[in-house]
Amino acid sequence: MTSQVSNTSFKFIALGAGNEVGRSCHILHYKGKTIMLDAGVHPAYQGMASLPFYDDYDLSTVDILLISHFHLDHAASLPYVMQRTNFKGRVFMTHPTKAIYRWLLRDFVRVTSIGENSILDKDENLYTDEDLVESFDKIETIDFHSTVDVNGIKFTAFHAGHVLGAAMFQIEIAGLKVLFTGDYSRELDRHLNSAEVPPSSSDILIVESTFGTATHEPRLNREKKLTQVIHSTVAKGGRVLMPVFALGRAQELMLILEEYWSQHAEELAGNQVPIYYASDLARKCMNVFQTYVNMMNDDIRKKFRDSQTNPFIFKHISYLKNLDEFQDFGPSVMLASPGMLQSGISRDLLEKWCPEEKNLVLVTGYSVEGTMAKYIMLEPDTIPSVNNPDVTIPRRCQVEEISFAAHVDFQENLEFIEKINATNIILVHGESNPMGRLKSALLSNFSSLKGTPEEVHVYNPRNSIDVILEYKGKKIARAIGNIVDEIQKENIENIPLETPFEDGDKKEEVENKEESESRSEKPEDVIVSGILVSDDKNFDLNLVALSDLREHHTELSSTLLKEKQMIAINCKPELIYWHIRQMYGDVAVLEDIDNVTMQLKQDRDRKPSDSMDDGGVKLVLQIIGDIKIFVTDSMVTVEWTQDLIGDTVADSIIAILMSVDSAPASVKMSSKSCSHEHNNEDGHLEQLESENNKSWKVKQVVELFREQFGQSFELALDNKTEAIKGKITMGKNNAEINFSDMKVLECNSKPLKGRIESILGIGADLVATLC
Ligand SMILES: [Zn+2]
Ligand SMILES: [Zn+2]
Numbered sequence: 001m002t003s004q005v006s007n008t009s010f011k012f013i014a015l016g017a018g019n020e021v022g023r024s025c026h027i028l029h030y031k032g033k034t035i036m037l038d039a040g041v042h043p044a045y046q047g048m049a050s051l052p053f054y055d056d057y058d059l060s061t062v063d064i065l066l067i068s069h070f071h072l073d074h075a076a077s078l079p080y081v082m083q084r085t086n087f088k089g090r091v092f093m094t095h096p097t098k099a100i101y102r103w104l105l106r107d108f109v110r111v112t113s114i115g116e117n118s119i120l121d122k123d124e125n126l127y128t129d130e131d132l133v134e135s136f137d138k139i140e141t142i143d144f145h146s147t148v149d150v151n152g153i154k155f156t157a158f159h160a161g162h163v164l165g166a167a168m169f170q171i172e173i174a175g176l177k178v179l180f181t182g183d184y185s186r187e188l189d190r191h192l193n194s195a196e197v198p199p200s201s202s203d204i205l206i207v208e209s210t211f212g213t214a215t216h217e218p219r220l221n222r223e224k225k226l227t228q229v230i231h232s233t234v235a236k237g238g239r240v241l242m243p244v245f246a247l248g249r250a251q252e253l254m255l256i257l258e259e260y261w262s263q264h265a266e267e268l269a270g271n272q273v274p275i276y277y278a279s280d281l282a283r284k285c286m287n288v289f290q291t292y293v294n295m296m297n298d299d300i301r302k303k304f305r306d307s308q309t310n311p312f313i314f315k316h317i318s319y320l321k322n323l324d325e326f327q328d329f330g331p332s333v334m335l336a337s338p339g340m341l342q343s344g345i346s347r348d349l350l351e352k353w354c355p356e357e358k359n360l361v362l363v364t365g366y367s368v369e370g371t372m373a374k375y376i377m378l379e380p381d382t383i384p385s386v387n388n389p390d391v392t393i394p395r396r397c398q399v400e401e402i403s404f405a406a407h408v409d410f411q412e413n414l415e416f417i418e419k420i421n422a423t424n425i426i427l428v429h430g431e432s433n434p435m436g437r438l439k440s441a442l443l444s445n446f447s448s449l450k451g452t453p454e455e456v457h458v459y460n461p462r463n464s465i466d467v468i469l470e471y472k473g474k475k476i477a478r479a480i481g482n483i484v485d486e487i488q489k490e491n492i493e494n495i496p497l498e499t500p501f502e503d504g505d506k507k508e509e510v511e512n513k514e515e516s517e518s519r520s521e522k523p524e525d526v527i528v529s530g531i532l533v534s535d536d537k538n539f540d541l542n543l544v545a546l547s548d549l550r551e552h553h554t555e556l557s558s559t560l561l562k563e564k565q566m567i568a569i570n571c572k573p574e575l576i577y578w579h580i581r582q583m584y585g586d587v588a589v590l591e592d593i594d595n596v597t598m599q600l601k602q603d604r605d606r607k608p609s610d611s612m613d614d615g616g617v618k619l620v621l622q623i624i625g626d627i628k629i630f631v632t633d634s635m636v637t638v639e640w641t642q643d644l645i646g647d648t649v650a651d652s653i654i655a656i657l658m659s660v661d662s663a664p665a666s667v668k669m670s671s672k673s674c675s676h677e678h679n680n681e682d683g684h685l686e687q688l689e690s691e692n693n694k695s696w697k698v699k700q701v702v703e704l705f706r707e708q709f710g711q712s713f714e715l716a717l718d719n720k721t722e723a724i725k726g727k728i729t730m731g732k733n734n735a736e737i738n739f740s741d742m743k744v745l746e747c748n749s750k751p752l753k754g755r756i757e758s759i760l761g762i763g764a765d766l767v768a769t770l771c
Pocket of ligand 2: 022024071073074183429
């Protein structure tokens with residue numbers, strides 16, 4: 001299932017919830033990082049068949065797994081992933097999700113466990129209680145609105161509405177932002193706030209499509225319908241069965257019913273019609289709900305504050321752990337789990353009540369394809385008995401669907417999608433048809449952007465099919481060290497600063513270039529030369545000057561390259577010393593066996609060093625930093641550390657040494673006594689020097705340009721004026737330089753001209769006589 005992807009490719013694979021509702025599980029891969037979203041089961045299947053397609057991906061490569069909320073279709077295969085596969089990543093969920101997940105999954109293990117009476121194969125058991133306990137301890141929690149960074153994967157949790165603890169995750173890898181909504185709702189209900197829009201936009205949106213293009217009836221209408229249909233059923237002596245998921249929407253429905261029962265006590269035969277909530281988790285979860293009241297909306301918080309009682313303990317609703325304590329004498333309202341009527345309390349009640357016409361099955365949640373909750377809505381004549389597959393039970397009861405599923409409808413989804421502003425939208429968590437309709441509706445909604453850079457692409461991938469998106473993002477590099485001054489200087493000359501400096505740092509945009517030293521057609525661009533240092537762990541990019549590299553990136557094992565060049569030379573050491581001094585002024589004398597430099601300097605007190613044991617080396621000189629010159633009678637060795645300045649100076653030294661033999665000054669010098677006192681008053685030397693100096697200087701500067709511009713540089717001799725000229729051509733930019741007077745003749749690019757002038761400056765410094 002893996003495809004070849006480049007470094008700029010973002011890859012998405014749905015291992016579940018691709019063109020289906022259930023077994024939510026997605027893989028994101030970008031820049032070598034792998035994120036898994038959710039690990040659910042499919043409610044319509046059992047055992048291994050209910051799992052996402054884990055075999056289609058190497059789970060050992062997953063860095064982090066984020067669980068959006070506690071619903072079984074998003075979380076129930078997590079212990080399997082953590083304990084029964086080669087997965088070794090870190091797992092995150094919000095605090096309330098973790099608290100509720102614990103109880104829910106224990107129940108899930110019990111329900112699906114292979115107890116002695118189970119008809120399931122032993123292999124069908126996905127995991128055990130022990131797996132659950134072991135995995136539970138390894139789950140890490142994330143607070144809403146906090147950002148966690150795991151080796152360069154940054155992710156932030158936002159409220160998703162839907163159920164207590166439900167989170168959306170905004171994930172950022174190397175500047176690419178992906179938002180995963182999970183299941184979400186945009187409607188303020190009785191206990192939860194609606195989903196938030198993250199403050200920053202995202203490049204890619206992975207969004208649920210449960211309701212496709214359907215439109216919810218207004219909340220008030222639905223509440224009215226709900227209470228009316230329940231009221232009329234119990235008034236006729238009927239029983240109302242509301243299959244619910246143990247936690248989440250059940251609490252919302254209870255808040256509605258509690259309110260209605262308080263307001264209509266008289267009509268409901270003086271509260272003689274009981275409401276039950278049957279789930280063996282009910283009570284345990286009530287405590288969790290109370291603990292997290294602070295994460296719910298203002299209404300419920302106020303209720304809690306004012307009464308100081310658990311808002312989820314109701315006057316009109318009784319909790320039933322199981323049906324043993326239930327006395328089924330007359331009309332009643334029963335909220336019972338599980339929500340899909342596949343087995344358990346709700347299924348038992350369905351089979352018991354469905355033959356009677358006055359009873360009502362009221363479906364309020366989203367019914368997954370392939371489950372009894374979905375099947376019953378077709379109003380079949382009979383239903384199969386779950387405990388006795390040979391028996392069918394007649395269905396005569398009423399069936400109603402009034403949705404309180406906390407998923408967005410089309411209008412809510414569209415408004416949210418527009419706010420996220422992503423150009424790539426991946427639809428998940430929806431059956432094929434509603435998902436396909438949503439895709440078409442979104443494409444037509446964004447059709448005006450077609451062909452523009454903002455064009456919106458919508459994908460509705462099937463399970464295990466890769467979606468590969470090319471992401472050519474801008475790289476933002478942080479300039480640090482001396483390069484900041486350079487940028488600042490250039491900026492002041494060109495445009496005002498847009499970004500204020502912070503602690504000497506400035507952010508500078510550099511587009512996908514290894515080196516920022518680049519040509520540009522826009523004169524307002526600041527061109528700086530430096531090295532982009534990318535941190536593989538966190539994807540931070542730093543732009544530093546070469547000379548600052550060691551100081552700012554001590555973690556880099558930078559290598560100092562020592563250069564060494566040997567030149568066979570046949571002249572006296574003092575002559576070499578003289579030439580070097582001509583160029584560089586007072587050079588440091590590290591060794592001088594024969595006292596030649598002292599003779600030249602007339603510094604007769606200086607004692608020869610006795611630490612010298614390099615056979616044959618008579619003179620050691622040091623120039624600018626660590627450039628060393630070792631002189632023997634027949635050989636000169638130049639040693640230096642490779643960098644821009646070192647290389648340039650060393651080159652010029654070598655050039656001098658090469659010409660020492662033939663230089664007229666040398667001839668003159670060689671014929672003179674070595675005890676000759678060197679100073680500038682020597683008329684002969686001065687004259688000879690000026691004859692040669694100019695062309696030598698030009699040669700040095702030309703060499704410098706060759707090095708800097710390579711093939712873009714061309715040398716030309718102006719026959720008329722005998723001036724030595726240079727031409728630089730870089731794309732549309734070109735320049736002409738007169739080396740005779742070291743001036744830029746013409747240049748159509750300000751940055752290029754600046755660069756040339758600075759090289760002329762360096763050249764002038766290099767060839768200037770310093771003594
Ligand atoms: Zn859900
Ligand atoms: Zn779901």
